[in-house]
Amino acid sequence: xxKVTQAQTEISVVExxxxxxxxxxxxxxxxxxxxxxxxPPSGELVFLIRRNSFDEQNEISGRYSWNFQKSTSSFNFxxxxxxxxxxxxxxxxxxxxxxxxxxxxxxxxxxTVLP
Amino acid sequence: xxxxxxxxxxxxCKSGTSVKIECRSLDFQATTMFWYRQFPxxxxxxxxxxxxGSKATYEQGVEKDKFLINHASLTxxxxxxxxxHPEDSSFYxxxxxxxxxxxxxxxxxxxxxx
Numbered sequence: 001x002x003k004v005t006q007a008q009t010e011i012s013v014v015e016x017x018x019x020x021x022x023x024x025x026x027x028x029x030x031x032x033x034x035x036x037x038x039x040p041p042s043g044e045l046v047f048l049i050r051r052n053s054f055d056e057q058n059e060i061s062g063r064y065s066w067n068f069q070k071s072t073s074s075f076n077f078x079x080x081x082x083x084x085x086x087x088x089x090x091x092x093x094x095x096x097x098x099x100x101x102x103x104x105x106x107x108x109x110x111x112t113v114l115p
Numbered sequence: 116x117x118x119x120x121x122x123x124x125x126x127x128c129k130s131g132t133s134v135k136i137e138c139r140s141l142d143f144q145a146t147t148m149f150w151y152r153q154f155p156x157x158x159x160x161x162x163x164x165x166x167x168g169s170k171a172t173y174e175q176g177v178e179k180d181k182f183l184i185n186h187a188s189l190t191x192x193x194x195x196x197x198x199x200h201p202e203d204s205s206f207y208x209x210x211x212x213x214x215x216x217x218x219x220x221x222x223x224x225x226x227x228x229x
Contacts, residue, residue, distance in 0.1 A: 037220075043206055045159075045220040091158065102149065103210075103218060105158045 002027045004094050006106035013082055014114050021077045021109045023092030029053075033095040034068065034075045035103070040088045048090075051075065082113045117143045119211050121221035128199055128228055136194045136224045138209030144189035145211035149218065150182075153206040165192045199228045 003026040013019045025034065036048040049059065051068050059066050063080045079086055092106040118141040128134050138148055146167050151159040163184050165171045171184035181203075183195040192211075196203055204227050210218040 042222075043208075043225070044222040045208065047220075050217075101147075101212060101215065101218070102161055102164060103159075104161075107158045110156075 002029075002094050002096060002104045004092050004104055004106035006092055006109050008109045009107070010110045010112070012112045012114060015084060016081050018078060018080050019082050019111065019113075021079075021090050021092075021111065023075045023077065023106060025073050025075065025092070025094045027094060027096075029096070033101075035093040035095065036066070036075075036077050037091045037093065038088045039091060039108070045091075048077075079111075082111075084113050084115050087111060087113045117141075117211070117213050117217070117219040119209065119219045119221040121207075121209055121224050123224060124222060125225040126227070128226070130200050130228055131198055133195055133197045134199055134226060136196075136207055136209075136226075138192045138194070138211070138221050140190045140211040140213070140219070143211070143213045143219075145192075145213060146189060147212040148186060148192040149210045149212070150184060150192075150194050151208045151210070153208060153223075155206075159208060162194075196226065199226070201228045204228045 005024045032053045034051045038046040056068050065078045067076045089108045089110050091108045093103045096102045120139045122137045148165045150162045153159045161174050162177045163171045163173045165184050165186040167186045167189050173179045186192040206223050206225050208223045210220045212218050
């Protein structure tokens with residue numbers, strides 16, 4: 001069975017602060033993919049990143065960065081110099097190794113960036 | 116990039132009626148589509164996996180007779196909520212799989228049953 005845990009239900013920061021969203025996963029598969037999605041109030045999921053289990057290099061994309069550590073089964077997401085437009089629910093997800101490649105989502109973290 | 120559309124984007128219906136939601140992959144073919152349900156302030160829960168030309172695979176606890184899924188072509192899957200009740204009110208999201216791991220999500224359909 002697969003599981004994704006996002007322990008932070010809600011986070012509130014002031015604009016320009018850095019914020020890290022935690023994600024811990026469980027899987028028995030040796031090959032898997034991890035994802036982060038952003039869901040603004042409109043509801044549409046916005047894809048942010050995909051990382052496969054063999055690539056532990058951290059990635060930076062503008063103000064976004066991701067820290068993948070297999071040793072702790074974590075895939076944390078950091079927003080640097082947060083902005084009000086970053087306010088949204090962020091989901092971490094894990095892709096199964098089955099033929100359908102179903103996604104298992106974490107419970108999400110509501111990020112509120114205050115001006 | 117790959118685009119997935121859903122229609123309608125929102126719908127209000129009376130209790131006891133049926134509602135059909137369409138999910139289309141606009142610029143790619145999807146042999147597999149997924150249907151998710153999301154209640155307010157909760158995560159996305161997979162309802163079923165839909166494969167073109169075959170019966171959908173439903174997750175445990177999802178009533179297949181209530182949530183009818185048809186994946187008649189490589190670009191269209193439909194979800195019909197039969198005899199809808201207020202507890203079926205939710206945000207329904209579909210996704211279409213392109214390639215091995217890429218899933219593209221539709222914008223969602225907000226269903227309200229009165």
